[in-house]
Amino acid sequence: MQKLLLALLLLTAPALAQQARPAKLPKRPVAAKPAAVAYFCNSGNIVKYHASPSCRGLERCSDTIDPIALSTAQARMKPCAVCH
Numbered sequence: 001m002q003k004l005l006l007a008l009l010l011l012t013a014p015a016l017a018q019q020a021r022p023a024k025l026p027k028r029p030v031a032a033k034p035a036a037v038a039y040f041c042n043s044g045n046i047v048k049y050h051a052s053p054s055c056r057g058l059e060r061c062s063d064t065i066d067p068i069a070l071s072t073a074q075a076r077m078k079p080c081a082v083c084h
Helices: 002-020 070-076
Strands: 037-041 065-069
Touching: 037 070, 065 070
Parallel strands: none
Antiparallel strands: 037 065
């Protein structure tokens, strides 16, 4: 009888051990990084890009202030001396 109980205990021990382990929590999704954006005055003579649409360098802009991808702005324009 003792051998039977011991054998039963040995057979069920691994199953009990697996149940006792805490379940792995699912990984939280990683938030995507926001796209880097620069701003420029769309007046036709685009020379510099700005970090913010409220940059002091854009105060005299007589046209619209538009967003542009930072990588594109860096390839085509110079950075503003005020905000960069």
